[in-house]
Amino acid sequence: MSEKTSKDMQKYFQAPSLKDAKVRRHSEVQVLKDEFIIPEEMLQAGNNKKFYIRTYGCQMNEHDEEVMAGILEAMGYTRTDETNEADVILLNTCAVRENAEDKVFGKLGELKHLKLNNPEVILGVCGCMSQEEAVVNRILTKHQHVDIIFGTHNIHRLPQILHNAYMSKEMVVEVWSKEGDIIENLPKTRNDNIRGWINITYGCDKFCTYCIIPYTRGKERSRLPEDVLAEVQELADRGYQEITLLGQNVNSYGSDLGDGSYTFASLLADVQKINIPRVRFSTSHPWQFTDEMIQVLSNGGNLMPHVHLPVQAGSNHILKLMRRQYSGESYRELYGKLRNQIPNVSITTDIIVGFPNETDEQFQETMALVNDCQFDGAFTFLYSPRDGTPAARMNDNIPLDVKKARLQELNQKVNADSLAHNQGYIGQELDVLVVGRSQKGENTYAGYTPQSKAINFIGDDSYIGKIVKVRVTEARTWSMQGELVEA
Ligand code: SAH
Numbered sequence: 001m002s003e004k005t006s007k008d009m010q011k012y013f014q015a016p017s018l019k020d021a022k023v024r025r026h027s028e029v030q031v032l033k034d035e036f037i038i039p040e041e042m043l044q045a046g047n048n049k050k051f052y053i054r055t056y057g058c059q060m061n062e063h064d065e066e067v068m069a070g071i072l073e074a075m076g077y078t079r080t081d082e083t084n085e086a087d088v089i090l091l092n093t094c095a096v097r098e099n100a101e102d103k104v105f106g107k108l109g110e111l112k113h114l115k116l117n118n119p120e121v122i123l124g125v126c127g128c129m130s131q132e133e134a135v136v137n138r139i140l141t142k143h144q145h146v147d148i149i150f151g152t153h154n155i156h157r158l159p160q161i162l163h164n165a166y167m168s169k170e171m172v173v174e175v176w177s178k179e180g181d182i183i184e185n186l187p188k189t190r191n192d193n194i195r196g197w198i199n200i201t202y203g204c205d206k207f208c209t210y211c212i213i214p215y216t217r218g219k220e221r222s223r224l225p226e227d228v229l230a231e232v233q234e235l236a237d238r239g240y241q242e243i244t245l246l247g248q249n250v251n252s253y254g255s256d257l258g259d260g261s262y263t264f265a266s267l268l269a270d271v272q273k274i275n276i277p278r279v280r281f282s283t284s285h286p287w288q289f290t291d292e293m294i295q296v297l298s299n300g301g302n303l304m305p306h307v308h309l310p311v312q313a314g315s316n317h318i319l320k321l322m323r324r325q326y327s328g329e330s331y332r333e334l335y336g337k338l339r340n341q342i343p344n345v346s347i348t349t350d351i352i353v354g355f356p357n358e359t360d361e362q363f364q365e366t367m368a369l370v371n372d373c374q375f376d377g378a379f380t381f382l383y384s385p386r387d388g389t390p391a392a393r394m395n396d397n398i399p400l401d402v403k404k405a406r407l408q409e410l411n412q413k414v415n416a417d418s419l420a421h422n423q424g425y426i427g428q429e430l431d432v433l434v435v436g437r438s439q440k441g442e443n444t445y446a447g448y449t450p451q452s453k454a455i456n457f458i459g460d461d462s463y464i465g466k467i468v469k470v471r472v473t474e475a476r477t478w479s480m481q482g483e484l485v486e487a
């Protein structure tokens with residue numbers, strides 16, 4: 001970090017440390033109801049100004065964008081989708097794989113000329129990449145046109161950080177490596193008025209050996225049940241049709257609250273009583289998926305029959321190296337229980353190909369598991385080493401072209417299974433939540449079945465935001481076609 005010694009001296013400089021981010025403290029996390037404040041001098045700061053936010057990564061990040069938009073609008077800024085109209089540009093980044101990071105560095109390069117033409121623009125980098133030392137160092141040395149860097153734990157300080165940026169000629173860096181508390185009074189401007197995200201936990205304590213998220217999102221913290229339930233009720237009252245409860249591992253919700261007796265199953269049972277038509281949750285770790293959770297889900301109601309259950313690999317040896325805490329056998333057992341006990345459930349997964357030194361035999365164990373499970377869908381990824389994680393220090397002798405060939409073999413199989421599941425719905429009448437117009441054709445509308453299957457049909461704008469019956473006429477790998485039965 002020699003180039004930035006002079007920056008170290010500057011007033012607004014707090015850079016991340018992966019070492020500190022790894023520490024898990026026993027100190028209680030506080031729930032703060034009035035921590036977010038806009039300083040007097042920033043209350044009108046955004047009048048006649050516009051902001052642009054580009055989000056990469058997962059649903060957690062998409063929801064963080066809604067919070068940032070809410071904060072900026074509270075200061076008077078209005079939104080634009082054009083970078084060249086914007087006074088504040090934020091790149092809300094994802095660190096999970098190298099290609100996610102490459103996209104952001106590409107975008108930063110693109111924005112350089114804009115910043116040169118208009119030095120008044122504030123260009124900010126936030127989200128998970130900001131929590132990484134190497135990324136912050138690279139920005140400090142190669143992307144000096146960036147004005148602010150802030151992380152995932154201090155989004156609520158956006159007004160103060162912007163204020164510092166307006167006052168300072170140097171890059172303002174404010175990244176906390178210790179996770180923050182839970183801040184409940186954040187404004188949110190939701191991007192959708194049909195489906196809404198609701199955080200239930202922040203952070204992750206699982207430390208799967210390949211994954212950067214425990215470092216970028218900090219210790220696992222659960223929101224209080226009453227705060228979650230109040231938010232569900234608020235969205236129900238506002239006419240939302242669907243909510244998704246968000247956490248890196250929703251199963252362990254509540255383990256850090258009181259005596260731990262209020263669990264994710266308890267939360268699901270309480271949300272089931274609220275008059276919102278559809279409830280989803282993401283993501284469930286196969287470890288800690290309790291029988292109580294299966295029991296509540298099998299009662300249905302507004303709890304939608306879809307479980308995203310990332311398996312990552314089929315080989316016990318690789319699963320152990322990944323520190324996933326289950327085996328191929330116990331995964332299959334859980335999978336069978338979900339299929340048997342939750343009526344019409346769909347089950348999707350995530351799989352990583354090419355973990356360090358994964359042999360062909362071990363990869364074939366993944367293929368065998370996929371063959372046994374016949375997933376409704378799968379997100380498949382090439383393993384990407386992440387700086388600071390244990391897997392990144394493992395020696396890896398598998399050539400990239402071998403990994404790519406395996407990925408292709410796996411993709412063919414998961415795509416065929418996904419098509420077969422969709423074909424199984426042909427002729428059935430399904431409840432479809434219509435989310436908007438589809439790009440697929442004129443008068444075509446897009447919606448989702450309870451199992452989270454995408455379906456398109458011919459309709460009109462009046463159906464948007466409603467749950468309608470659609471008969472499936474045609475199946476494709478990623479979506480289905482259907483015709484409206486009744487409104
Ligand atoms: N909390 C979620 C995962 C979030 S990340 C869970 O545990 O299910 C989403 C997916 O990205 C993971 O399930 C994994 O398949 C993939 N992933 C994470 N780190 C990765 C890495 N270093 N290389 C490739 N894929 C990775």
Ligand code: SF4
Pocket residue numbers: 204205206207208211212213214248249285
């Ligand atoms: Fe990453 Fe594992 Fe935590 Fe998921 S459970 S966020 S894969 S460390």
Ligand code: F3S
Pocket residue numbers: 056057058059060061093094095096127128212213216217
């Ligand atoms: Fe990416 Fe951070 Fe989500 S690393 S996947 S945006 S938690």
